[in-house]
Amino acid sequence: xxxxxxxxxxxxxxxxxxxxxxxxxKSIFLRKAMPIEALxxxxxxxxxxxxxxxxxxxxxxKSTTIKILTGVLYPSSGRVKVAGYVPWRDRVKxxxxxxxxxxxxxxxxxxxxxxxxxxxxxxIYRISDKEYRTTLNMLVSLLEVERHxxxxxxxxxxGERMRCEFxxxxxxxxxxxxxxxxxxxxxxxxxxxxRSFIKKMNExxxxxxxxxxxxxxxxRLARRVILINRGELIFDDTIGAxxxxxxxxxxxxxRTAKPLVTVAFSGMRVLNPLSEYQMEMELDMEAVELNAFxxxxxxxxxxxxxxxxxxxxxxxxxxLY
Amino acid sequence: xxxxLDILRLYSTGIRIGLAENLAYRGNxxxxxxxxxxxxxxxxxxALLVYRSGAAFPGWTLEEVLLIQGIFMMAKGFAYLxxxxxxxxxxxxxxxxxxDLMLIKxxxxxxxxxxxxxxxxxSGSLLGGSGIFIYAVSKIPKPGLWExxxxxxxxxxxxxxxxxxxxxxxxxxxxxxxxSRIYEIFNTITQFGxxxxxxxxxxFQNILTYLIPIAMIAFFPAAVLKGDKPEGLFLSxxxxxxxxxxxxxxxxxMLKSYSSAGG
Amino acid sequence: xxxxxxxxxxxxxxxxxxxxxxKEWAAYRSHILVSLFVGPVxxxxxxxxxxxxxxxxxxxxxxTLQEMLVYYGVTTLINYCxxxxxxxxxxxLIRTGxxxxxxxxxxxxxxxxxxxxxxxxxxxxxLEFIPVYLIFLFVFRLPLVPxxxxxxxxxxxxxxxxxxxxxxxxxxxxxxLIRTDGLRSFFLxxxxxxxxxxxxxVFFPGWLxxxxxxxxxxxxxxxxxxxxxxxxxxxxxTLAIPVIVAIQGVYVFLMGLVSEFLxxxxxxxxxxxxx
Numbered sequence: 031x032x033x034x035x036x037x038x039x040x041x042x043x044x045x046x047x048x049x050x051x052x053x054x055x056k057s058i059f060l061r062k063a064m065p066i067e068a069l070x071x072x073x074x075x076x077x078x079x080x081x082x083x084x085x086x087x088x089x090x091x092k093s094t095t096i097k098i099l100t101g102v103l104y105p106s107s108g109r110v111k112v113a114g115y116v117p118w119r120d121r122v123k124x125x126x127x128x129x130x131x132x133x134x135x136x137x138x139x140x141x142x143x144x145x146x147x148x149x150x151x152x153x154i155y156r157i158s159d160k161e162y163r164t165t166l167n168m169l170v171s172l173l174e175v176e177r178h179x180x181x182x183x184x185x186x187x188x189g190e191r192m193r194c195e196f197x198x199x200x201x202x203x204x205x206x207x208x209x210x211x212x213x214x215x216x217x218x219x220x221x222x223x224x225r226s227f228i229k230k231m232n233e234x235x236x237x238x239x240x241x242x243x244x245x246x247x248x249x250r251l252a253r254r255v256i257l258i259n260r261g262e263l264i265f266d267d268t269i270g271a272x273x274x275x276x277x278x279x280x281x282x283x284x285r286t287a288k289p290l291v292t293v294a295f296s297g298m299r300v301l302n303p304l305s306e307y308q309m310e311m312e313l314d315m316e317a318v319e320l321n322a323f324x325x326x327x328x329x330x331x332x333x334x335x336x337x338x339x340x341x342x343x344x345x346x347x348x349x350l351y
Numbered sequence: 352x353x354x355x356l357d358i359l360r361l362y363s364t365g366i367r368i369g370l371a372e373n374l375a376y377r378g379n380x381x382x383x384x385x386x387x388x389x390x391x392x393x394x395x396x397x398a399l400l401v402y403r404s405g406a407a408f409p410g411w412t413l414e415e416v417l418l419i420q421g422i423f424m425m426a427k428g429f430a431y432l433x434x435x436x437x438x439x440x441x442x443x444x445x446x447x448x449x450x451d452l453m454l455i456k457x458x459x460x461x462x463x464x465x466x467x468x469x470x471x472x473x474s475g476s477l478l479g480g481s482g483i484f485i486y487a488v489s490k491i492p493k494p495g496l497w498e499x500x501x502x503x504x505x506x507x508x509x510x511x512x513x514x515x516x517x518x519x520x521x522x523x524x525x526x527x528x529x530x531s532r533i534y535e536i537f538n539t540i541t542q543f544g545x546x547x548x549x550x551x552x553x554x555f556q557n558i559l560t561y562l563i564p565i566a567m568i569a570f571f572p573a574a575v576l577k578g579d580k581p582e583g584l585f586l587s588x589x590x591x592x593x594x595x596x597x598x599x600x601x602x603x604x605m606l607k608s609y610s611s612a613g614g
Numbered sequence: 615x616x617x618x619x620x621x622x623x624x625x626x627x628x629x630x631x632x633x634x635x636x637k638e639w640a641a642y643r644s645h646i647l648v649s650l651f652v653g654p655v656x657x658x659x660x661x662x663x664x665x666x667x668x669x670x671x672x673x674x675x676x677x678t679l680q681e682m683l684v685y686y687g688v689t690t691l692i693n694y695c696x697x698x699x700x701x702x703x704x705x706x707l708i709r710t711g712x713x714x715x716x717x718x719x720x721x722x723x724x725x726x727x728x729x730x731x732x733x734x735x736x737x738x739x740x741l742e743f744i745p746v747y748l749i750f751l752f753v754f755r756l757p758l759v760p761x762x763x764x765x766x767x768x769x770x771x772x773x774x775x776x777x778x779x780x781x782x783x784x785x786x787x788x789x790x791l792i793r794t795d796g797l798r799s800f801f802l803x804x805x806x807x808x809x810x811x812x813x814x815x816v817f818f819p820g821w822l823x824x825x826x827x828x829x830x831x832x833x834x835x836x837x838x839x840x841x842x843x844x845x846x847x848x849x850x851x852t853l854a855i856p857v858i859v860a861i862q863g864v865y866v867f868l869m870g871l872v873s874e875f876l877x878x879x880x881x882x883x884x885x886x887x888x889x
Contacts, residue, residue: 042612100454102454103610104611122457122458125454125456126457130455132452135448135452141372142368142371142372146367146368149367149368153363153364155456156357182375382797382800383796383799385800390803393807397813400813401674403817405674406667406671408666409666527644531645535652539652546659546662546663549666
């Protein structure tokens with residue numbers, strides 16, 4: 031067990047502050063405390079080498095959980111053990127073995143090339159010259175940034191910068207890497223480069239904890255999904271189970287020769303009539319025999335084009351939130 | 352021993368990076384250096400103008416006043432160059448929500464914040480202060496070996512007082528986020544240290560010597576170099592260490608409070 | 615003529631921008647209230663300094679101890695009425711590119727910035743001037759009664775405008791300089807030294823005082839402070855209060871012309887005209 035979280039609770043105390051001058055002065059002496067339960071007692075375990083996606087709406091308790099796991103935040107109660115450490119208690123020793131990439135918070139230095147920031151990390155993480163050179167060369171070639179690490183950060187594109195952020199996070203060969211929105215704002219090609227890098231490192235045994243709103247990231251990377259909403263853990267299973275959570279459903283798009291009026295079939299639900307001849311539908315595979323349904327469509331309306339696929343993850347999330 | 356080496360390596364890398372950043376905007380760096388150099392000459396200038404008009408602090412010549420002010424600026428310059436930047440660094444990071452990036456690094460936040468805040472333009476203060484100091488020392492009765500030794504020790508204590516202030520200020524910025532006037536408060540309080548302690552009332556002298564040892568920043572080192580044996584010196588030296596201890600306690604308490612409030 | 619006047623003075627704009635700025639800054643009460651600590655403590659240091667300096671003499675450079683303390687007290691109070699961030703605000707707008715939103719609107723940015731200052735200082739009047747005035751009056755027993763209320767207020771208004779125009783002109787340099795914080799600090803120190811903030815201007819060498827008479831800085835703070843006390847002197851020359859206030863008014867007008875001239879140059883550069 032690499033990460034063990036048991037009955038984790040966190041309550042923040044916010045203080046009410048009035049708007050008028052009088053209320054503001056009063057608030058210096060008497061403040062009304064409003065407790066906010068961010069985490070109501072969540073529990074999960076993660077084994078080494080996993081790639082876990084953390085999902086949940088904003089304010090659900092996701093970032094609170096990640097902050098506690100990275101040792102940055104103290105919980106109100108509960109037990110957490112990561113790689114044998116209690117993160118916030120043994121902070122300095124613990125964080126030597128973890129890395130983090132924040133999509134919105136850069137660890138590079140704006141005016142100078144990334145390679146100078148790497149040197150800073152080398153000193154901070156006490157990496158030997160030899161280790162530094164080997165790891166740097168490996169990461170640079172995997173991420174294809176040979177030409178970019180000597181250019182001032184402010185002159186790099188977002189994709190190039192993000193790849194350098196990954197180097198910053200993994201120079202010291204951490205066994206766990208926390209990713210917070212790592213592909214935000216990137217174009218499709220850049221996203222792919224980063225995703226394949228994450229997969230490769232994961233194959234080498236690095237555990238990744240991914241927090242994101244990008245469902246493509248989850249679909250392509252995560253092998254396990256943990257869903258947190260309103261401070262509670264409401265889903266913790268493989269990605270296959272995640273998709274199957276909605277029951278056996280299929281998402282069908284059809285284009286026909288004859289106009290699609292009064293289309294009806296038991297177990298079929300119209301999602302979106304795109305036009306007279308095109309329609310998006312949802313099939314409950316436990317109530318529908320696919321052969322019979324296709325025959326019905328073809329005989330009544332004449333199929334010109336038919337796409338059958340898994341339902342998009344958004345639908346699953348919407349029903350779970 | 353290895354830990355000391357690691358910390359030195361951290362600082363030396365921080366200095367390298369700071370210099371690289373300075374060079375990225377050469378023109379602005381030179382101007383800021385020049386401005387720091389000039390602005391520290393303001394108080395000596397005022398002292399000069401005042402003495403020129405015939406007035407004087409009782410028992411203190413102009414050169415002796417300049418000695419105090421020179422030491423003050425040297426101490427401040429040294430502090431600004433090597434560690435005071437941690438206040439600005441921590442303050443900015445907390446305000447921009449980036450402070451967690453410091454907490455996930457395996458070293459003391461204080462060392463990290465100080466090491467990564469190095470900027471050569473702060474040497475402007477050190478240079479200006481040194482110049483005034485050298486001039487003033489040349490005009491007082493030549494200090495002997497004992498005086499220099501005592502001065503050196505007290506100068507270290509002076510730096511410790513400034514370091515304590517940097518801890519108090521950065522600790523405050525965890526709670527009073529983004530407060531840009533904290534430097535004003537600091538300058539206002541330490542202002543008392545620019546002039547001979549004897550001009551203040553008894554009550555204030557006691558505060559400056561035994562409560563918040565501002566008199567140690569420049570007055571005591573200057574008095575000792577001059578050859579005086581100022582009263583309250585040893586007790587004040589002890590208070591400096593207590594002050595440092597209290598400042599560290601305060602800083603860690605503020606960090607703990609920040610880490611429990613989620614920033 | 616009417617159109618030009620309304621470009622330079624728009625009553626409705628003044629009140630709405632001032633009110634908005636007032637509300638915006640009212641949210642930063644704790645920021646402004648720091649002055650209640652800084653002002654009196656700074657004065658306390660001056661009190662000790664000058665009490666010690668006057669220990670064996672009754673006048674220094676024509677000031678008695680009382681008059682010297684009043685000088686510093688009034689300088690601090692006047693600063694609460696006339697200070698602004700016009701230079702910083704303008705440079706930030708230019709640097710971030712947000713300045714363009716002003717070019718797209720039928721408003722003079724300078725007037726807009728002046729309205730902001732009015733709102734900001736109105737708040738400062740309640741939160742800084744009044745409390746510190748009371749502290750000076752009752753704790754330090756400083757006799758803070760103007761020699762002539764009318765001339766003092768008029769001179770204060772001129773100082774208010776002068777500070778604004780000087781700061782605004784410094785801000786206009788943001789059209790030419792990329793990173794301006796270094797230069798700005800330099801100008802601010804320069805301005806304060808020669809406005810008599812750190813020491814009354816009569817302490818400077820005689821030849822320098824004569825030069826300072828013709829520079830705009832003394833009209834920011836030194837003149838209003840001396841008008842308050844009822845006697846004006848610089849470079850060995852004594853002037854009647856109405857005379858120096860009139861000259862101050864002229865300088866405000868001249869500074870307005872200077873800022874207008876710099877503005878046109880700056881806008882040309884910003885919009886690339888003639889490039």
